[in-house]
Amino acid sequence: MAGFISLFQAAVVFGTVIMFGAVGEIITEKSGNLNLGVPGIMYLGGIASLAGVFFYESSTENPNKFLCIIIALLCGFAASAFGGLIYSFLTITLRANQNVTGLTLTIFGSGVANFFGGSLNKLAGGVGQISVAATSSAFRTSIPGLSKLGAVGKLFFSYGWLAYVAIAVAIICQWYLKRTRSGLNLRAVGENPATADAAGINVKAYKYVATCVGAGISGLGGVFYVMDYTKGTWSNDGTIENLGWLAVALVIFTTWRPKNAIWGAYLFGILYWAYFYIGGLTRSSQEIFKMLPYIVTIIVLIVISLRKKKENQPPQALGLAYFREER
Amino acid sequence: MATVEYNKKEAFVRASLRDSIPRYKALLIRLCAVVISLIICAFLIYSITKINPLKVYQAMFEGAFGSVRRSWITVRDTMMLLCIAVGLAPAFKMKFWNTGAEGQILVGGITTAACMIYLKSLPTWLLFICMIVSSCVAGALWGLLPAFFKAKWNTNEILFTLMMNYVAIQLTSFFVALWENPYGSNTVGVINQTGHEGWLGYMFGDNMLFGQEYSLNVIIVMTLTVLMFVYLKYSKHGYEIAVIGDSQNTARYSGISVNKVIIRTMLISGAVCGLSGFLAVSGASHTISTSTAGGRGFTAIIVAWLAKFNTFTMIAISVLIVFLEKGAVEIASQYNLNDYVSSMITGIILFFILGSEFFIRYKLIFRKRNKEVQ
Numbered sequence: 001m002a003g004f005i006s007l008f009q010a011a012v013v014f015g016t017v018i019m020f021g022a023v024g025e026i027i028t029e030k031s032g033n034l035n036l037g038v039p040g041i042m043y044l045g046g047i048a049s050l051a052g053v054f055f056y057e058s059s060t061e062n063p064n065k066f067l068c069i070i071i072a073l074l075c076g077f078a079a080s081a082f083g084g085l086i087y088s089f090l091t092i093t094l095r096a097n098q099n100v101t102g103l104t105l106t107i108f109g110s111g112v113a114n115f116f117g118g119s120l121n122k123l124a125g126g127v128g129q130i131s132v133a134a135t136s137s138a139f140r141t142s143i144p145g146l147s148k149l150g151a152v153g154k155l156f157f158s159y160g161w162l163a164y165v166a167i168a169v170a171i172i173c174q175w176y177l178k179r180t181r182s183g184l185n186l187r188a189v190g191e192n193p194a195t196a197d198a199a200g201i202n203v204k205a206y207k208y209v210a211t212c213v214g215a216g217i218s219g220l221g222g223v224f225y226v227m228d229y230t231k232g233t234w235s236n237d238g239t240i241e242n243l244g245w246l247a248v249a250l251v252i253f254t255t256w257r258p259k260n261a262i263w264g265a266y267l268f269g270i271l272y273w274a275y276f277y278i279g280g281l282t283r284s285s286q287e288i289f290k291m292l293p294y295i296v297t298i299i300v301l302i303v304i305s306l307r308k309k310k311e312n313q314p315p316q317a318l319g320l321a322y323f324r325e326e327r
Numbered sequence: 328m329a330t331v332e333y334n335k336k337e338a339f340v341r342a343s344l345r346d347s348i349p350r351y352k353a354l355l356i357r358l359c360a361v362v363i364s365l366i367i368c369a370f371l372i373y374s375i376t377k378i379n380p381l382k383v384y385q386a387m388f389e390g391a392f393g394s395v396r397r398s399w400i401t402v403r404d405t406m407m408l409l410c411i412a413v414g415l416a417p418a419f420k421m422k423f424w425n426t427g428a429e430g431q432i433l434v435g436g437i438t439t440a441a442c443m444i445y446l447k448s449l450p451t452w453l454l455f456i457c458m459i460v461s462s463c464v465a466g467a468l469w470g471l472l473p474a475f476f477k478a479k480w481n482t483n484e485i486l487f488t489l490m491m492n493y494v495a496i497q498l499t500s501f502f503v504a505l506w507e508n509p510y511g512s513n514t515v516g517v518i519n520q521t522g523h524e525g526w527l528g529y530m531f532g533d534n535m536l537f538g539q540e541y542s543l544n545v546i547i548v549m550t551l552t553v554l555m556f557v558y559l560k561y562s563k564h565g566y567e568i569a570v571i572g573d574s575q576n577t578a579r580y581s582g583i584s585v586n587k588v589i590i591r592t593m594l595i596s597g598a599v600c601g602l603s604g605f606l607a608v609s610g611a612s613h614t615i616s617t618s619t620a621g622g623r624g625f626t627a628i629i630v631a632w633l634a635k636f637n638t639f640t641m642i643a644i645s646v647l648i649v650f651l652e653k654g655a656v657e658i659a660s661q662y663n664l665n666d667y668v669s670s671m672i673t674g675i676i677l678f679f680i681l682g683s684e685f686f687i688r689y690k691l692i693f694r695k696r697n698k699e700v701q
Binding site: 034089114285287288294298314 | 343424426476480481486487491492494497500501504622625626628629667671673674675681682688
């Protein structure tokens with residue numbers, strides 16, 4: 001039981017990072033933009049929140065926790081939305097290829113983040129690694145009282161509050177896509193932009209906004225990773241990049257439905273950490289076990305292409321550019 | 328007043344497709360993009376480090392070509408990147424988005440390392456045949472899987488190949504743990520350090536070809552570059568690839584077996600990427616780790632795309648990217664920064680080159696001032 005609880009806890013913390021990433025990417029992909037820059041965007045979000053808070057914390061004696069949180073979220077969201085803006089400008093206005101632009105964004109984001117993450121402290125005249133303890137503890141405050149409720153408390157109430165925000169964001173996005181007029185328009189843009197255009201929907205505006213907001217949400221995954229997962233520090237080990245690609249994988253796994261991202265993310269977390277809790281594995285066979293999330297994604301990908309159910313398909317115009325003049 | 332409102336109806340600037348553009352003009356636009364991006368990078372570096380940007384670029388040049396040894400390492404890495412891009416070219420020309428080069432390189436690297444470890448007692452020529460053949464086969468199989476599903480059930484190849492990368496990375500971690508040397512280091516270490524068995528540079532014993540360790544890398548990759556150019560441009564296969572890339576329906580109508588061509592092309596693409604894994608292990612690092620591919624599978628996609636699948640243009644772009652990489656590493660070590668600055672600079676420059684393509688394909692027409700207003 002104790003083993004299961006700690007596996008579940010590890011899975012939830014892990015899952016929250018990729019849930020943000022995946023939900024943001026779903027919004028982006030629903031507009032027909034296949035943004036392969038998710039890892040880069042999560043990098044940008046993570047480093048921007050860390051840098052913002054770092055400068056704030058080092059400028060005052062007693063950092064206000066509330067302000068810390070606001071700064072972290074704002075910086076993270078803004079930086080990753082800016083990443084989305086670069087992508088949108090290049091692919092929508094300048095009509096560059098989506099895949100290549102996305103991959104470039106990943107290279108750029110990982111460069112920026114690892115460069116500043118590794119040398120921010122040195123540039124500011126400090127020594128050693130960057131650390132924002134105060135903000136990180138503010139992010140990791142769990143609900144008082146409830147988290148002490150034995151196994152139930154540990155399973156459901158022991159996480160930093162951003163983990164619950166992730167679930168809320170997923171539900172809101174699901175509602176937005178399924179139940180609102182503007183969500184319907186967005187889906188129309190992703191399925192068939194020409195028809196949407198003919199119906200009077202401003203295709204460019206929808207693509208721009210969806211990509212930037214989607215990138216912002218993905219970037220919150222980076223914020224959560226930095227503030228909660230690594231407790232307000234930075235390491236250049238490339239974990240965010242792996243998580244970013246897993247988020248892209250999760251989008252497929254959810255068949256483009258944000259509500260599936262909630263349990264899908266936790267399932268990925270369990271699959272990812274399973275090796276740790278299965279006894280008798282050698283170090284090399286643990287590595288084989290870590291393939292699980294990717295193999296499951298491949299299987300899901302194959303199955304949805306085999307079954308050809310209309311509602312499980314990717315948006316029809318995904319990855320295709322739309323220019324009114326070139327129809 | 329009415330005329331003013333009339334003017335507002337026409338957009339300030341609009342783009343229209345160019346019929347054609349002289350080659351020198353296209354080159355000039357790209358060159359402008361690179362120069363502008365270099366200026367922006369210089370400002371960025373200056374604002375972070377307060378180092379004179381000109382000195383930075385001088386240091387970069389030193390880092391890439393400062394000594395004979397450095398130049399050869401630059402050449403070696405250029406060849407590696409070029410080899411992957413050449414491997415990707417046929418797949419991309421077919422509009423098959425092979426984002427799985429990273430994985431194909433790694434599996435090629437694993438089999439090469441396996442040969443170096445287990446078959447080192449074989450005669451040199453046989454060992455090299457084993458390494459080359461096995462790395463090509465491994466890469467080809469890694470490419471075959473997504474191609475098969477794409478051909479049969481139209482499974483999304485971008486996401487499939489992307490996931491295959493991570494399967495390959497875990498597979499690499501598995502073998503690294505299996506072969507680790509010394510025990511507990513979690514690295515494989517340099518394989519066959521003393522006897523140089525299976526080291527490409529030492530293929531002919533200690534007398535290296537042209538006295539350089541990496542001359543064979545250059546010969547192999549250059550041969551591939553020329554062969555691939557001819558294959559894509561002048562062979563029947565290359566023509567079929569081009570037709571499928573433009574329109575699968577046209578291809579089907581003209582009697583091309585689309586499924587067969589997709590699978591065949593991906594076998595070739597995967598094999599060449601697997602061969603770059605052989606180059607990385609046998610021809611460069613003599614070890615295997617999860618960073619053997621090091622993101623070059625992704626960078627090569629950009630190289631192949633920007634070169635418009637012309638393998639000779641790829642040489643120039645590979646040189647540019649590797650130069651930036653080496654240069655940035657040099658700045659980083661000279662000024663005590665970390666070398667991720669190279670990814671940042673590469674990213675910015677690629678953004679500009681990608682953006683500049685727009686101005687090659689389209690011309691901008693600005694709103695003309697209405698005569699009645701004047």
